[in-house]
Structures are given as C-alpha cells and as structure tokens.
Amino acid sequence: MPIEQNADGLKVWQKRNRREQFTHWASWFIGVAVFVVCWQQISESTTWFFVWDAPRIAGDILTRATPPKWEYITQLGEPIWDTLNIATLGTLLALFLAVPTAFLAARNTTPSKTFIRPLALLIIVSTRSINSLIWALLLIAIIGPGVFAGILAIAIRSIGFCAKLLYEAIEEIDHKQVEAITATGASRWQVMAYGIVPQIMPAFAGVAVFRWDINIRESTVLGLVGAGGIGLQLSSSLNVLAWPQVSLILIVILFAVVLSEWVSAKVRGAII
Amino acid sequence: MLSLKSLTKTYRTGDKALVSVDIDIPNGQVVALIGPSGAGKSTLIRCINRLVEPTSGQVLLDDVDVTALSSSGLRRERRRMGMIFQEYALVERLTVMENVLSGRLGYVGFWRSFLRKYPQSDIDEAFRLLDRVGLLAMADKRADELSGGQRQRVGICRALIQNPALLLVDEPTASLDPKTSRQIMRLICELCQERGLAAIINIHDVALAQMFVQRVIGLQSGAIRFDGPPDGLSPDVLTEIYGEEDWQATIRKDEDEDTEAAVA
Amino acid sequence: MTTALNTKIGQPWRKPSFIKRAWLRWALGVSGVLYLIAAISSIEVNWSRVYEGLDRGAAFIMSFTRPDFVSRASDIWDGMLESLIMTVAASVVGILISIPIGLGAARNIAPLPVYLVCRSIVALSRALQEIIVAILLVAIFGFGPLAGFLTLSFATIGFLSKLLAEDIESMDRVQAEAIRATGAGWMQWINYGVQPQVMPRLIGLSMYRVDINFRESAILGLVGAGGIGATLNTAFDRYEFDTAAAILMIIIGIVMMLEYLSGVIRARVQ
Numbered sequence: 001m002p003i004e005q006n007a008d009g010l011k012v013w014q015k016r017n018r019r020e021q022f023t024h025w026a027s028w029f030i031g032v033a034v035f036v037v038c039w040q041q042i043s044e045s046t047t048w049f050f051v052w053d054a055p056r057i058a059g060d061i062l063t064r065a066t067p068p069k070w071e072y073i074t075q076l077g078e079p080i081w082d083t084l085n086i087a088t089l090g091t092l093l094a095l096f097l098a099v100p101t102a103f104l105a106a107r108n109t110t111p112s113k114t115f116i117r118p119l120a121l122l123i124i125v126s127t128r129s130i131n132s133l134i135w136a137l138l139l140i141a142i143i144g145p146g147v148f149a150g151i152l153a154i155a156i157r158s159i160g161f162c163a164k165l166l167y168e169a170i171e172e173i174d175h176k177q178v179e180a181i182t183a184t185g186a187s188r189w190q191v192m193a194y195g196i197v198p199q200i201m202p203a204f205a206g207v208a209v210f211r212w213d214i215n216i217r218e219s220t221v222l223g224l225v226g227a228g229g230i231g232l233q234l235s236s237s238l239n240v241l242a243w244p245q246v247s248l249i250l251i252v253i254l255f256a257v258v259l260s261e262w263v264s265a266k267v268r269g270a271i272i
Numbered sequence: 273m274l275s276l277k278s279l280t281k282t283y284r285t286g287d288k289a290l291v292s293v294d295i296d297i298p299n300g301q302v303v304a305l306i307g308p309s310g311a312g313k314s315t316l317i318r319c320i321n322r323l324v325e326p327t328s329g330q331v332l333l334d335d336v337d338v339t340a341l342s343s344s345g346l347r348r349e350r351r352r353m354g355m356i357f358q359e360y361a362l363v364e365r366l367t368v369m370e371n372v373l374s375g376r377l378g379y380v381g382f383w384r385s386f387l388r389k390y391p392q393s394d395i396d397e398a399f400r401l402l403d404r405v406g407l408l409a410m411a412d413k414r415a416d417e418l419s420g421g422q423r424q425r426v427g428i429c430r431a432l433i434q435n436p437a438l439l440l441v442d443e444p445t446a447s448l449d450p451k452t453s454r455q456i457m458r459l460i461c462e463l464c465q466e467r468g469l470a471a472i473i474n475i476h477d478v479a480l481a482q483m484f485v486q487r488v489i490g491l492q493s494g495a496i497r498f499d500g501p502p503d504g505l506s507p508d509v510l511t512e513i514y515g516e517e518d519w520q521a522t523i524r525k526d527e528d529e530d531t532e533a534a535v536a
Numbered sequence: 537m538t539t540a541l542n543t544k545i546g547q548p549w550r551k552p553s554f555i556k557r558a559w560l561r562w563a564l565g566v567s568g569v570l571y572l573i574a575a576i577s578s579i580e581v582n583w584s585r586v587y588e589g590l591d592r593g594a595a596f597i598m599s600f601t602r603p604d605f606v607s608r609a610s611d612i613w614d615g616m617l618e619s620l621i622m623t624v625a626a627s628v629v630g631i632l633i634s635i636p637i638g639l640g641a642a643r644n645i646a647p648l649p650v651y652l653v654c655r656s657i658v659a660l661s662r663a664l665q666e667i668i669v670a671i672l673l674v675a676i677f678g679f680g681p682l683a684g685f686l687t688l689s690f691a692t693i694g695f696l697s698k699l700l701a702e703d704i705e706s707m708d709r710v711q712a713e714a715i716r717a718t719g720a721g722w723m724q725w726i727n728y729g730v731q732p733q734v735m736p737r738l739i740g741l742s743m744y745r746v747d748i749n750f751r752e753s754a755i756l757g758l759v760g761a762g763g764i765g766a767t768l769n770t771a772f773d774r775y776e777f778d779t780a781a782a783i784l785m786i787i788i789g790i791v792m793m794l795e796y797l798s799g800v801i802r803a804r805v806q
Contacts, residue, residue, distance in 0.1 A: 031628075038625040042681045045618075045762070050678035058676045085575040129791035130784060133667065133755045134768065138780070141772045142596060143589035148581045180361035180427075183321055184434055185350035185378025186385075193386050194374050198365040221667045225758065238671065250668065257663050369549060388551045395549045403541040411544075412552045 061243060068251060069244035076233060076252060082147050083229035083256070086222060087215040090154025095208055098159050102166035108178075109170055109196065120163070128160025132218045136227040147228035154215050154222070161214075162207050169203035170196065205271040213264035220253045230256075273298055274320070274438055274470060279329035281315050281494075289315040291494040292329065299437070300468045302461055304481035304502075307491035308514050313474040316491065317440045320472070321353045322346055333438065351378035354431030356460070358443035360423040362430075364416040368407065371415050371426050372398045375433035394433070401429040405459065421452035425459070432463060439464065439471035445480065453477070457484045478505065596777045603785055604778030608767065612783060615764035619753040620790075622684045622763055626753075627746045629685075630692025635738075637693060638700030645704060645730065654697065661694025666752050670761040681762030688749045688756075695748070699741050700734065707733045736805045743798030750794060754787055 016024060050057075103109045105120035136153035143149055173196060181195035223231020230249060237245040274297040281290040289312040297303055305313050318324035320331050322338060331338040338349050354375070362371045376394045377385055384390065390398075402408045405425040415423060424444060431439060441460060445453035457473075461484045464471045475481045481488060482502040490498030490505075490513040498509050507519040555561040605612065640646045640654035666687055673683040707730065715729030757765025764783060771780040 034624060035628045038621040041618075041621045042625060042685050046680050046682040047678055051682065054676050061672075061675060081578065085578065088571075089575055089579075125792055125795075126784075126788050129751060129788045131751055131755045133758060134765075134784075137758075137769060137772045138596065141775060142593045144582060144585040146582070147579050148586070151579070174361075174364075176357060176359065176361040177363045179323055180355065180357055180430075181363065181374060181377065183323060183350060183353070183355040183440075184375050184430070185347040186374070187347060187377075187382060189382045190377045190385050193382070194363060194366070194370075194377065198363050201365060217665055221665050224667065234668075253665070253668070254663050257665075367552065370551060390549075392546065392548070395547075396545050398549075399541060399544045408540055408544070411549075 065243035065247035067244065068248035069242075070248065072245050072248050073252070076230060076249070079223070079228075079230040079233050080252065080256070082150075083216070083219045083223075083231075086147060086150040086154055086219040086227075086229050087212060087260075090151045090219070091158060091208065091212045091215050093151065093155035094158030094162055094211065095204075097155070098162035098166060099204075101159060101163040102170060103192075105163060106167040106170035108173075108175070109192070120167075124160040124163045124167075126160070127156050128164065130157070132157035132222065133225055136222050136225050140226050145226035145228070150219060150222045150227035150229060153227055154219055157218070158211050158215060162211055165207045166200065166204060169200045169207075173199040202271065206268055209264045209267045209271070213260050216260035217257050220256060273332075273334055274472075275330075275332040276316075276320070277330040277332065279316070279319055279331065280327050281312070281319055281324065282327045289494050290319065290326070293491075293494070293496060295489065295496070295499075297438075297470050297472065299470055300464070301487060302464050302471045302473065302485045303487045303489055304485040305472055305474045305489050305491060306476065306478055306481055306513065307497075309476070311491045311513075312494040313491055314442055315494075317355075317442050317472060317474055320438075320440055321350050321355060347378055351434050352437045354434045354436035354439045356424070356427050356431050356439065356441040356444050358446045360420070360427045362415040362423055362426055365414065367412050367414055368402070368418070368426050369398060369411045372402060372429045372433055375430040378434065397433055398429070401432055402426075404463075405429060420448050421456060424448065424452075424456050428456075428460060428463065432467070436469065439469050439473075441471055441473040443474050443476070445475065445477065453480060454483070461485070478510065592775070592777075596781070599777040599781040600785070602778060603782035604776070605782045608771070608776075608779050611767045611770075612764070612779070612786070615757065615767040615783075616786060616790075618681050619750065619757075619763035619765075622681050622688060622753045622756070623746060623750045626685045626688030626692060627742070627749050630689040630745070630749075631696060631742050633689070634693045634696035634700065638697040639704065639726065639730075641697055641701035642704035644707075644709075645726075654701075658694050658698045658701070661690055662698065664690075666691050667755060667759060670756050671759050674760045679760040679762075684753060684756040684761035684763055687761060688752060691752065692745050692749060696738075696741060696745055700738055703734045703737050704730060736802075739805045740798070740802040743794075743801055747791060747794045747798060751787070751791060 014021070101120050101123055104111070104116050105124060107113065107117070110117040110120070132153045135156050136149060139149040139152050143152075177199065178191060178195035181191050186194065219229050219231075221231045221234075223229045223233065224235045226232070226235075230253065234246065234249045234253075237243075237249060274295075276293055276295045278292040278294060279290055280288075280292050282288050293316065295303075305316065307313050315324055319326040320338070322331075326339060329339070333349060333352065336349060338346070341349060363374065366374070370388065373388075373390050373394060374385075376390060380390060380394075399408065399411070402411055405428060407422060407425055407429075410418065410422065415426060418426065427444075439460070444456055444460060448456060457475075457480055460471065460473065463469070473481070473485065482505065485502060488498065488500065488502050488505060489496060490509065492513050497513050498505070510519045511517070553561060555564065637654045637657055640650045641658055643651055646654065669690055670683060670687040673686050677683050677686070711733060712725070712729035715725050720728060753763045753765075754768070755765050757763040757767070758769050760766070764787070768780060768783050771777075771783065
C-alpha cells in the first residue's frame with residue numbers, strides 16, 4: 001500500500017503502485033483476450049441455425065417426454081440393482097487397494113521416499129486424472145462389456161481419489177501419539193495399528209462414504225458406454241428416441257442420487 | 273544403573289543439542305532435569321531411548337549399550353524404559369484401557385495386540401494400575417473424554433505397565449494447572465519409590481522440582497552446568513543456567529499458587 | 537475402590553464395541569454379508585472373455601512405453617485444443633455466474649426468496665450428472681463444443697456456488713458487522729466485509745474446478761459434445777492402444793500441470 005507524494009507535495013494513497021497497477025491490468029487484459037479467443041473458437045464450430053432453433057426443439061422434446069412411461073419401471077429393477085452393486089463393490093475394491101497405496105505415499109510412513117513414494121503418487125495421479133467413463137471404455141475393450149468392467153472402472157478411478165485424501169490424513173496425524181507408542185517398544189506394525197490407524201479412522205470412514213456417494217452417481221451413467229447398470233437402458237432408449245422412457249430413467253437416476261446423498265450424510269453424521 | 277557417556281547430538285541443521293554429556297543415575301534415584309527452552313532437555317531424554325538418534329557417545333542401561341542395539345534389541349530395551357510425555361500423547365481415539373495396555377505392546381505379538389487379546393495378567397495389572405491412580409471407573413471411556421490431569425495419569429499407567437527399570441518423563445506438568453501439577457509430580461515420585469524406579473524428569477518449574485526430587489541436573493546449551501541436591505540451587509547457579517533474573521521468588525519453597533501458575 | 541478392583545481382577549476384558557446394542561451389531565453384520573453374497577453372485581463374469589482380454593490388457597500397458605503421438609496427431613491436437621477451449625470458457629462463465637448465485641445461496645446475507653431460488657439452482661445442477669446434461673444439450677443444440685461448454689458451465693455453478701455459500705455462512709460475523717456499522721451500502725458491505733474473507737478460498741476452489749472441468753471435458757466427446765473424448769473413443773474402438781496411451785498421457789500431464797499451478801496460486805493467495 002504505497003503512499004506517494006504528488007507534484008503538489010500532497011500524500012496520495014493508492015492500493016497499488018504504478019508498476020503493480022500495470023501488471024494488474026495487463027493480466028486482466030490477457031485473461032479477457034484468452035476468453036474471447038476461446039469463445040470465438042466455440043462459436044465457429046457451432047451451427048448457430050440449430051441454436052436459434054433450440055427453444056423449439058427443447059419444447060418438442062419436452063412434450064414428447066411427458067408423461068414418463070411409468071410402467072417401464074418394472075424393467076428397471078435389475079439395472080438398478082446392478083448400478084448399486086457397481087458402486088458398492090467398486091468402492092470396497094478401491095478402498096482395499098487405496099489403503100496400502102496411501103501408506104506408501106504418505107511422507108511419514110513410506111518405506112522409501114526416493115523410489116516408492118513417487119511410484120505411489122504416480123498411481124494416485126494417473127488413476128484420478130482419468131474419468132471412470134474412460135476407464136470403462138478401456139476395460140470394455142479389454143475384458144468385454146458388462147457389470148464386471150463397470151466395477152473395475154469405478155474401483156480404478158476411486159483408488160487415486162481415496163488414496164490422495166487418506167495420505168493427506170496420514171501426513172496430518174499427531175506425531176506425538178506415534179512417538180509414545182514407539183517408546184513402549186512396539187514393532188513397526190504395532191505402531192501402525194495403535195499409533196496411526198486410530199487417528200485416521202474418521203478420515204477413512206468419511207472418505208469411504210463420500211466416495212460411495214460419488215460412485216452411485218458415476219455408475220448410473222457407466223452403461224452409456226456398455227459397462228452395465230441403468231445407463232444401458234438410458235442408452236438404448238436414447239438410441240430409439242423413446243423419450244417417455246428416457247424421462248422415467250432420468251427421474252429414477254435423480255431419485256437415486258438424492259437418496260445416496262441422504263444416506264451418506266446420515267452415515268457420516270453417525271460416524272463422526 | 274543408567275550411564276550416559278559423552279552423549280552428543282548434533283542436528284542436521286548444525287544445531288548442537290547435546291555436547292558430550294556424562295550422567296550416572298543409580299537405581300531408584302529420581303532426577304530432575306532443568307534448564308531453559310532449547311537447552312537440550314527433550315533431546316537428552318529422547319536420546320536415551322533413541323527416539324532421537326544420538327550422534328555419538330553411549331547410553332548404558334545396566335551395562336547394555338542401548339546405542340549399539342539393532343532394531344529388535346532396541347525394542348526389547350525400550351520395554352525397560354517407560355516414557356511419560358508432555359501433553360500426555362495418549363492415542364486419543366482409543367479407550368483408557370487400550371491406552372494402558374498399549375504399554376505391553378513390546379511384550380505381545382502383533383495379532384494379539386491387534387485383536388486386543390492381551391494375557392489375563394496384563395489385564396489384571398492394567399486394572400490394578402488404574403485403581404492405583406484412581407481411574408478404574410474410566411477404563412472404557414475414550415481418552416479424549418478425560419481431563420488433562422486424568423489423561424496424564426493414564427500416561428503414567430501406560431509407562432508403568434511396561435514394568436520398566438527407568439522412567440523418562442518429559443515435561444509432565446507443562447499443560448496442567450498448579451494443583452494438578454503437584455498431584456501428578458507427587459504421584460510420579462511416589463510410584464518411583466514404591467517400585468524402586470529411577471527417573472529422569474524434564475521440568476521447567478524449578479520450585480516444583482525442588483519439592484519432590486533428590487537430585488537436580490541443570491542443562492544449558494547442551495552441557496551440564498549443575499549437578500547436585502535441590503538445596504544447592506542458589507541464585508548464582510540459576511543465573512548460570514537461565515541467565516540474569518531475580519531468583520529469590522522462584523526458590524522459595526512455600527510460594528503461593530499464583531507465581532507458580534505464572535512460571536508454568 | 538478396592539472392592540471395585542476385586543470384581544475386575546481375573547475377569548476378561550473386551551474392547552467396548554462401536555455399536556453398543558448387540559442385536560443391531562449382529563443384524564448389520566449379517567445383512568452386510570448377505571448383501572455381499574447376493575451382489576457378488578449376481579455379477580456375471582465371462583471368465584474366458586476376461587482371460588482372452590489379458591493379452592489385450594498387457595498390450596495396453598505395454599503401449600504406454602511406446603505411445604503413438606504421430607499417426608493421429610491432427611485429431612489429437614484438435615481434440616485437445618477443443619477440450620482446453622471448453623475448459624477455459626466454461627470455467628470463466630461458470631465462475632462469474634456462480635458468484636452471485638453463491639451470494640444468494642448464503643442464508644446469512646440473502647433474503648429468503650432469493651435463498652430458495654439460488655439453492656434450488658444449486659441442487660438441480662448438483663443432482664444432474666455432467667454426461668446426462670451433455671446428452672440433453674446435444675439433443676437440443678446439436679453436436680459440437682457449445683453443448684460441452686454449456687454443460688461444464690452449468691456443472692461449475694452447482695459446485696462453486698454451494699461451496700462459496702457454505703464459506704460465506706461460516707465466515708466471521710464480527711468483521712462483516714464492523715463494515716456495516718460504518719454505514720456502507722450493500723455492495724460496499726460485500727466488497728469490504730465479505731469478499732476479503734472468502735476470496736482466498738474462492739480462488740483455490742476455482743482453480744480446483746478448472747482442473748475438474750478439464751477432466752470432465754475429456755469425456756464429453758463420448759456423447760458428441762466436443763473435446764478429446766471422441767478421438768479417444770475411436771482409438772479404443774479400433775484397438776489403437778498406442779494412440780489411446782498417448783492421449784491418456786497428455787491428459788494426465790495436463791492434469792498434473794493444472795494441479796501444480798493451482799498449488800502455486802493457492803500458496804500465493806493465502
């Protein structure tokens with residue numbers, strides 16, 4: 001916050017001095033320019049005729065999608081069960097793999113900072129950078145379509161997410177408790193079981209439930225690429241333009257998402 | 273008998289925490305370690321059970337060279353050295369009983385400890401100790417539900433259930449009120465007497481130390497400046513350890529709680 | 537005390553269970569196991585297909601050692617550029633819109649009707665999956681990045697407004713009241729009393745959202761909403777694992793870069 005004297009000798013207060021002011025405005029200018037360029041690109045690859053026609057099309061879809069085809073729900077039982085299984089089993093599998101990864105990645109528990117830690121961090125960043133739909137695409141190419149590919153896709157995507165949150169929790173533990181357990185003559189594994197695990201239990205439970213909630217959402221759409229669950233029905237209904245079925249499926253998905261969020265909030269409340 | 277022979281610790285930053293310290297503590301003697309913050313008191317205590325690796329020198333506990341031990345040998349020797357911490361260092365999310373039993377970790381295997389299947393003798397001893405410190409009714413409470421003084425009592429039980437020959441006590445009263453501080457110090461010293469334990473107590477409250485111990489060691493910049501009975505702490509000695517200050521008020525034995533609180 | 541002690545000596549000790557009621561503990565345990573059995577037995581795994589796939593899996597992993605950036609270079613370049621463009625544009629628009637909605641969704645500064653409207657926008661945006669929104673928008677606006685841009689902007693609003701509103705609701709009241717006490721107007725009050733408190737976190741969250749938007753932009757192409765997803769899909773369909781590996785490596789690289797960048801920016805604003 002510089003105070004400068006102007007030509008008359010009066011003190012002038014400004015939030016920034018001239019140079020800061022300049023960089024400030026320059027960065028705004030560059031930001032706006034980048035945005036304008038981006039927008040032009042989008043605009044160029046858009047058929048504006050369709051966009052101007054959009055309200056009519058939207059209205060058209062809406063009239064065709066209402067009312068939802070309620071009796072179709074009888075055929076959704078099994079897909080919903082599959083979706084639930086993909087999310088739950090995927091989360092369990094992910095947690096099973098994420099815990100060791102997190103211990104290998106945390107600075108204070110990793111056996112080797114130069115070799116194993118970077119490897120664990122690589123696993124974390126690469127699994128969480130890639131969306132579960134892409135993992136599903138890949139797994140379907142490898143092991144064929146179905147629920148199993150969906151479970152693996154959800155699991156792989158969740159490893160990085162869970163391991164990242166867990167290793168951050170491990171790095172934040174109170175070191176004195178670990179020291180106290182070490183001082184009793186406990187072995188490495190005992191120190192882990194008594195000094196570290198109790199401290200990260202709340203984080204672990206929170207992460208597990210949080211990720212399960214997200215995975216319910218994600219598993220509802222995995223079927224779009226053929227990995228099982230209610231997304232399969234959505235995909236086939238869209239392909240034949242059966243809008244009343246689409247609207248029913250969307251309602252079911254919305255309901256599932258809201259329900260899972262409610263369940264995860266309840267469980268988290270009970271644990272923490 | 274604990275002997276420290278020219279124990280030296282230099283941290284990687286180049287700070288000399290301990291400079292060739294020699295101390296002999298016979299069995300059953302309770303020693304207070306005083307000195308200003310950063311004098312190396314904590315480092316000294318942690319070098320004895322190698323929570324901090326000493327740079328050079330030896331730690332001999334009944335003629336076993338602790339500094340030369342392999343990791344499994346070190347675990348066995350750590351069982352003989354109970355440690356009590358500043359701010360208790362209990363595992364907050366475990367119950368009182370689990371915290372006490374964790375003192376037996378060096379004696380039981382991993383799966384027994386993991387499944388909480390301790391030998392009956394350990395469980396009985398844990399109950400006896402909890403009864404001794406007056407916390408029997410709290411056994412199944414979680415550690416974070418307890419007050420400061422209660423937590424430190426659990427910490428004491430955890431150290432004693434190791435059946436140690438030596439207690440390492442690091443600022444046991446640092447976060448307690450004056451009355452609780454005295455109770456805790458009295459309890460530690462009584463238990464040492466009952467069991468014939470030697471103890472090294474880090475403490476910055478000089479008056480409290482004088483009240484309870486048989487011998488005081490003054491540490492300054494990692495070197496011993498005073499070693500003798502508590503009565504030998506004259507203003508001159510304290511000035512040498514801590515620097516210039518009016519020491520009369522600190523040494524007076526029956527001071528009121530307010531000054532003690534100010535020192536704490 | 538000694539009688540209490542005598543009753544305990546010689547008695548076995550068990551850690552008190554997390555769930556106190558025994559019947560509830562057993563019921564939860566049994567139903568959990570039953571669910572797992574039912575769930576696992578309902579999965580149909582074609583093991584011979586999986587076994588055949590192992591070779592392809594190995595081929596895919598091996599392809600990371602020799603990713604092919606060249607043979608589809610122009611597709612990859614166009615797709616990546618489109619993804620980045622959608623990310624930037626959608627993040628800017630999304631952040632700009634989510635600030636007023638976030639203010640409106642904070643109960644401590646917004647009047648009730650505004651609060652309810654803003655909260656329902658947030659809830660709607662959070663409940664609808666990106667990919668589903670993209671499908672609908674593609675059906676309405678036609679193929680192309682515009683649908684992807686709108687999808688990501690809409691998703692950004694739900695994410696950022698909710699967190700911003702929560703942040704505002706948990707801010708320090710005293711600072712805001714002090715500004716109000718000076719006689720400041722509503723805008724001035726927001727500018728001086730609220731903004732300084734929530735700004736660092738808003739910037740951090742915005743950076744995080746840019747990161748998420750980029751990752752999401754990679755899948756929007758699967759339903760025709762622009763970006764690298766279409767190229768990736770084609771590569772998988774044709775078993776061109778070398779090209780797929782190249783694309784995945786670029787995605788991972790860009791995500792790592794964005795994370796690093798957001799770490800630097802967050803460190804600077806806090």
